[in-house]
Amino acid sequence: MPRLSFASFTVATVRVAAAGIGVSLLLSGCQGGSTPGSPPSESSPTTASPTSGATGSPSPVGPSATTAPSGVYKPADPKGKAQNVPVPVMPELAKENTKEGLEAFIRYWYAEQNYAIETGDSSGWKRFTAPDCRACNRIQEGIDDSNVHGRWLAGGKITVPVVEPLWTDNAVGQQAKVQVIQERADYFNADGTTGRAFEKATNSAFGLSASFGPDGWTVADLGLIG
Template sequence: MFAKFKKVMLVFCSGALVLTAAGCGGSADPVEPTKSSPAPTTTATNSPPPVSSSPTAKPTPTPVPGSSKGPAKNWPVPKMPDAAMKKSEAGIKAFAEYYYALIEYTIQTNDTKPIKQVTKRTCVECGSTYIDPFDNNKKAGSWLAGADIKAVITKTILQPDQGIALYTTTQGEMTLYMSDGTLQGVFPATPKPAPMMMLLKFEKGWLVESMEYLDEKS
């Protein structure tokens, strides 16, 4: 699925209880009346502890990668870094790294929506390798375990409305399981880093226009 090569050129309630004590008692001899005085009062305050205005944050579920026991769970959607939104060589590098985080997310979850949002359909390699197969996996209920795809950016080039990223990728072993947990196949890890090129188009942000494998220099 992944190990192939193409030749290219380049997110008050305070209840106060008031107690009134009224002195009341009997005596054998009458006593002269005295001026009445206000009965002493005692105020007891029993306030509940203050309630926090913000709800208690729920702990973030631990991501569980796919395995023979089932597909990945709680896998977080990668968040695009601010740097990846900039039209600069640094922005190209940040975006290319972000895109590969999306590839890893897609492989683990069969969720292609995030990667589609930053991919032009002109990118044949993106569709045939990183989008369409996982849409099909989702429909079939099958899943992949493994992958661990990484990209190392070696050079970026900024043009008026385009960007180019040159990089190498590595991929760990991947195992495909069918919906009933049956082992369907194993994709071996890449024996060494593969050189690639990513062509980007800037349209209010970077979009992947094409991806190609490059010939290695002899």
């Protein structure tokens, strides 16, 4: 499994999500002129060129703890939606305002995004996402579109091999660089026909900004590192 070398990346060039791309993190959007340690910014559109999808068995996206519903878990396939999807459980470490807590939270946040991809229920993911995070809102639009009128998605699973917090002591807002690998996603209508064009697998690097408050961590902004 190839991993992205963060040594070659800066937070200075990021691109945020555009609408109409489904739940996939194939984000095309904007490049900004922020400096390392500042949140991702937006300006004029550009074309995304993420590293292509990789093979192998990447590390899990989030904590191993889940709340298992009754019945056997069955991932989505061309014949139907996912069934009995385990609900992610936030680890205690992810509630801490520490570098390790930030990393654990980010992995949990992506686990919640995986759950939303499989079920269409993004309530857990949105709970820890700032309402003014434009990239996050566009991902939400994609999740909604993937589940409209009985549509479902097969594949699209996210893994996060690398989370690199850029920790600043005594700061409310923190940043991290995150490697996000996403499987190919195929869409199906309620009658089993193709719902929309498939989206290829991706292997991308993101800049993520999060803040810590009375209720814990919240993702404030997200951008694709150019």
